[in-house]
Amino acid sequence: MKVVTQQFGELEIPENYVINFPSGIIGFEDCKQFVVIDDEDYEPFRWLISLDRKEFGFPVLNPFSLIPDYQKEFPERLMKLIKSQKGGLEVFNVVTLKGEEQKMTLNLKGPIIIDYQKREGKQIILTSDDLSVSYPLS
Amino acid sequence: MLVLTRKLGENILVGDDIIIKVINIDNHRVQIGIQAPSAISIYRMELVEKVKEQNHSSIIKKKHDLIQAARKLRKLWRVA
Numbered sequence: 001m002k003v004v005t006q007q008f009g010e011l012e013i014p015e016n017y018v019i020n021f022p023s024g025i026i027g028f029e030d031c032k033q034f035v036v037i038d039d040e041d042y043e044p045f046r047w048l049i050s051l052d053r054k055e056f057g058f059p060v061l062n063p064f065s066l067i068p069d070y071q072k073e074f075p076e077r078l079m080k081l082i083k084s085q086k087g088g089l090e091v092f093n094v095v096t097l098k099g100e101e102q103k104m105t106l107n108l109k110g111p112i113i114i115d116y117q118k119r120e121g122k123q124i125i126l127t128s129d130d131l132s133v134s135y136p137l138s
Numbered sequence: 139m140l141v142l143t144r145k146l147g148e149n150i151l152v153g154d155d156i157i158i159k160v161i162n163i164d165n166h167r168v169q170i171g172i173q174a175p176s177a178i179s180i181y182r183m184e185l186v187e188k189v190k191e192q193n194h195s196s197i198i199k200k201k202h203d204l205i206q207a208a209r210k211l212r213k214l215w216r217v218a
Contacts, residue, residue, distance in 0.1 A: 138214060
């Protein structure tokens with residue numbers, strides 16, 4: 001299917017790349033469909049792009065190689081699922097660039113979980129008070 | 139919005155399967171218990187607002203900014 005994105009112009013995306021977010025993401029509940037896009041210019045960041053609001057795309061990062069302890073913050077049963085499916089489920093955290101110096105931070109408080117097999121995703125909020133919405137990356 | 143007044147120990151049924159219980163009242167704080175199917179998320183509102191705000195500020199306006207940031211991060215990781 002053809003998709004027009006603000007970031008990459010027109011893309012040809014296989015239907016099975018589309019991920020459904022039944023609850024959207026927090027603050028953007030109307031954004032029910034997303035695609036994950038990789039481009040080596042942006043590595044290690046990946047793009048999560050909304051098919052509902054074309055201008056809405058944000059950078060995401062898989063946190064675990066960067067912050068191994070982060071696993072402990074997830075409910076046990078969910079973490080088991082993430083580990084067992086090996087590629088079926090993935091966790092992303094949203095990246096923010098801020099200020100003149102474009103400081104990079106990661107939202108550890110509200111991770112996004114994607115199930116590639118069910119083609120479904122959602123953003124959850126982790127309970128630990130220690131987790132920041134703007135964990136510095138540099 | 140429906141506003142109900144409850145005493146300690148009194149409950150409220152929402153829909154078919156959500157129960158809200160007044161567990162403890164103490165000075166200016168009330169301890170509320172919520173029983174709901176696990177598929178239903180329950181979050182303190184201020185956390186939702188925080189994440190919402192962060193999502194909003196993450197929208198990338200200029201791709202170039204992200205390319206720069208990516209280069210920076212790759213560099214950092216190589217050195218580390």
